[in-house]
Amino acid sequence: MTQASSGRSTARGVLVAACLSTLVVNANTSAVSILLPAISADTGMSVETLQWAVTGYSLVGAATIVTSGSLGDVFGRKRVFQIGLLLFVASCVLIALSSSGGMVIAGRAIQGAAGATILACGLSLLSVANTGSAQLRAVSLWGAAAAVGAAAGPLLGGVLVEVTGWHALFWVDAVVALGVMVLTAVTVSESRDTARSRSIDLGGSVLVALTLTPFILALSKGSAWGWASVATLGCFALAVAAGVGFVAVERRVAVPMLDLALLRNRILVGSTLAILIGAGTINALMYLVSLYFQDPSTLGLSPLEAGLATLPATVGLVLVAPFVPRLAARFGGRQVVGAGFAITAAGFAMLGFAEGSWLYGAFVLPLVAVAIGMGLSNGPASAAATASVDATEVGAASGVSNMARYVGAAVATALAATVYGSVIADRTAAGLPQADALSDGLAAASWLMAAFSVLGVAMAVVMGRRARAARGTLADSAASAAAGSFTLPTSATPVAATQVAP
Numbered sequence: 045m046t047q048a049s050s051g052r053s054t055a056r057g058v059l060v061a062a063c064l065s066t067l068v069v070n071a072n073t074s075a076v077s078i079l080l081p082a083i084s085a086d087t088g089m090s091v092e093t094l095q096w097a098v099t100g101y102s103l104v105g106a107a108t109i110v111t112s113g114s115l116g117d118v119f120g121r122k123r124v125f126q127i128g129l130l131l132f133v134a135s136c137v138l139i140a141l142s143s144s145g146g147m148v149i150a151g152r153a154i155q156g157a158a159g160a161t162i163l164a165c166g167l168s169l170l171s172v173a174n175t176g177s178a179q180l181r182a183v184s185l186w187g188a189a190a191a192v193g194a195a196a197g198p199l200l201g202g203v204l205v206e207v208t209g210w211h212a213l214f215w216v217d218a219v220v221a222l223g224v225m226v227l228t229a230v231t232v233s234e235s236r237d238t239a240r241s242r243s244i245d246l247g248g249s250v251l252v253a254l255t256l257t258p259f260i261l262a263l264s265k266g267s268a269w270g271w272a273s274v275a276t277l278g279c280f281a282l283a284v285a286a287g288v289g290f291v292a293v294e295r296r297v298a299v300p301m302l303d304l305a306l307l308r309n310r311i312l313v314g315s316t317l318a319i320l321i322g323a324g325t326i327n328a329l330m331y332l333v334s335l336y337f338q339d340p341s342t343l344g345l346s347p348l349e350a351g352l353a354t355l356p357a358t359v360g361l362v363l364v365a366p367f368v369p370r371l372a373a374r375f376g377g378r379q380v381v382g383a384g385f386a387i388t389a390a391g392f393a394m395l396g397f398a399e400g401s402w403l404y405g406a407f408v409l410p411l412v413a414v415a416i417g418m419g420l421s422n423g424p425a426s427a428a429a430t431a432s433v434d435a436t437e438v439g440a441a442s443g444v445s446n447m448a449r450y451v452g453a454a455v456a457t458a459l460a461a462t463v464y465g466s467v468i469a470d471r472t473a474a475g476l477p478q479a480d481a482l483s484d485g486l487a488a489a490s491w492l493m494a495a496f497s498v499l500g501v502a503m504a505v506v507m508g509r510r511a512r513a514a515r516g517t518l519a520d521s522a523a524s525a526a527a528g529s530f531t532l533p534t535s536a537t538p539v540a541a542t543q544v545a546p
Contacts, residue, residue: 057231058173059182061224062166063189065129068220069159070193070529072136073101074358075201075213076152077334078351082210089145091335092264095461097145097152098331099260099454104156106450107253110301110443112157113164114244117237121165121172122228128161129225136218140211151214160450163190163530172235183533184519187526191365194529195358198330202351210347243298251293252301254286256451260458267466301447303440311432312441314506316448318381318425319531321500323449324456325388325493326418326528329357331457332464333407336486341478343404353404356411361528364419366521369427369534373516377424378504384420385500387413392494398487400479421500423524427514427534428507435538445531456496463489 076098084091116124135158139151167186174182204212262279269275294300306312337343337350345353372380391413398406429445430438464485471481514520514534523532 054231054233055173055178055182057227058169059185061228061232062170062182063186064220064227065125065162065166065224066186066530067189067193068217068224069132069162070190071197071200072155072213072217073159073529074194074197074330076101077331078198078201078347078354079205079210079213080331081335081338082205082347083145083148086210087143087145087148089148092461092465094145094148095264095331095457096149098327099264099458099461100149100153101156101159102327102450102454102457103253103256103260104153105160106256106447106454107249108157109160109164109446109450111245111249112161113168113443114240114299116161116165116168117240118242118244120234120236121169122232122234124161125165125169125232126225126228128158128165129221129228131155131158132162133218133221133225134158136214136221140214140218156450164446167530167532169232169235173233180519184522187522187530187532190529191362191522191525195362198334198354198358199348199351202346202348205347241299245293245297245299245301247293248290248297248301251286251290252447255283255290256454257283258286259283260454263455263458263462267462302444303437306433306437306440306444309432311428311507312444314503315381315425315428315432316445318385318421318500318503318507319429319445319527320448320452321385321456321496321503322388322418322421322425322452323528324452325392325496325500326357326361326414327453328456328460328489328493329392329411329414330354332460332486332489333357333411335464336482337404339478339482342400342482345404353407354411356408357415360412360415361419361422362525364416365423365525365527368420368423368524369514369520370516371420372424372427373514377428377514378507380424381421381428381507382501382504384417384422384424385497385504386417387420388417388500389494389497391415391417392490392497395490396487396494398483398490400477400481400483402483417497418528419524421504422527423520424514425503425507426523426527426531427520427536429531430533431514431536431538433538438533438537442531442533449529456493459492460489463492 080091080094084094131154135151135154139148142148170182170186171179201213258279262276266276294302294304334350337345337353391410394410430441433441467485467488468481471484514536517535520534523534526532
């Protein structure tokens with residue numbers, strides 16, 4: 045085999061490994077909410093506690109998404125990618141063998157680190173294995189795989205629960221990840237960034253976790269403990285202290301997770317907060333409707349039926365996104381972001397009037413509205429994040445926006461779960477029928493998500509008018525479709541090097 049043909053073979057192997065791994069990670073992530081009622085019935089743990097299987101994943105992902113990319117740059121992207129895959133396999137096996145909800149939550153926390161590592165290092169491997177137009181095509185295919193995985197996850201999870209039980213999803217994912225490990229070992233060459241400092245901001249990762257964990261714990265347990273209780277206030281105090289410590293560390297470390305100087309960039313701050321709000325509200329929606337649709341007191345859908353019922357939100361989001369870059373190029377990115385959040389807020393507001401007597405048809409229009417709104421806002425916000433900085437800062441800006449997705453998903457899901465559960469408990473104690481109590485819980489959480497979406501409109505204003513707009517190319521469409529789970533470069537992104545940083 046000649047050197048040229050070997051290079052082509054390696055590039056093809058990296059493409060298949062990276063795309064398959066991101067597809068399975070995103071499908072796994074989006075499927076778990078559908079599985080929660082089945083896991084609850086099997087393990088005896090309440091779905092309110094099992095929300096940590098969702099928030100714990102996002103929490104750990106937020107702490108590791110940037111650091112895992114840095115570890116790959118220093119110690120070898122292939123090596124760290126393989127470690128991520130190994131962790132993913134181990135977490136899948138742990139969850140599949142779980143007999144308790146605690147083991148499921150622990151496995152999902154490990155999976156958060158694994159998934160973040162796979163996404164960050166897989167994309168880096170892909171970008172350095174290709175150049176020019178081949179790199180653009182490869183990254184676009186990676187983005188398409190990410191979008192397809194996120195859309196297909198709930199349906200796949202529903203099918204597997206119906207056919208063999210909830211454990212099957214994790215066995216299937218483990219087998220696929222093992223296959224990717226073998227493919228990577230055979231076809232992928234090692235690479236690292238020899239010019240990068242070997243300093244790794246591990247302290248920053250730990251402090252992110254120490255900030256988010258007690259904060260989310262307080263949000264989840266505050267209503268039960270009492271919002272003015274020692275436990276709740278102590279958790280908030282610990283979160284604030286860890287947050288202050290994080291800022292102190294980032295000011296002193298050689299290569300920080302978060303370059304605090306970037307926070308002076310108004311466009312980046314506005315777009316990053318828009319990304320955080322968008323990721324948070326869509327994850328909260330999927331959590332809420334997955335539980336509501338399957339409850340026997342309301343629609344009583346099976347897991348498969350619930351997966352099908354979420355398709356207007358998941359598939360609609362993917363189908364709308366590719367057309368968004370052209371709209372942004374014509375009308376302006378912040379206008380499209382603002383319009384998207386306004387439509388999303390309207391969709392959540394419609395859910396705010398939910399009643400226990402509603403049939404599934406009443407939910408379709410709100411789900412479609414939220415999907416269209418998210419599709420409109422995600423792409424331009426991600427594009428603005430990487431277009432608003434100098435070429436040398438693109439990787440850092442991308443890392444900030446990717447971390448924001450995990451933070452938004454963790455916080456918003458925890459808030460939605462808390463409001464949903466608290467209102468249901470209050471209404472049930474007041475003697476309301478269970479269906480009415482559940483619909484009131486869904487309505488209250490939806491109004492909260494509508495308020496967050498209105499804040500997203502405000503972030504479009506914060507972004508201002510100076511952000512460079514993408515031209516609306518095919519690659520821009522792929523980046524827009526993937527924007528729900530990862531920030532990819534667009535035609536508006538300054539070009540610094542071949543590597544696409546996490």
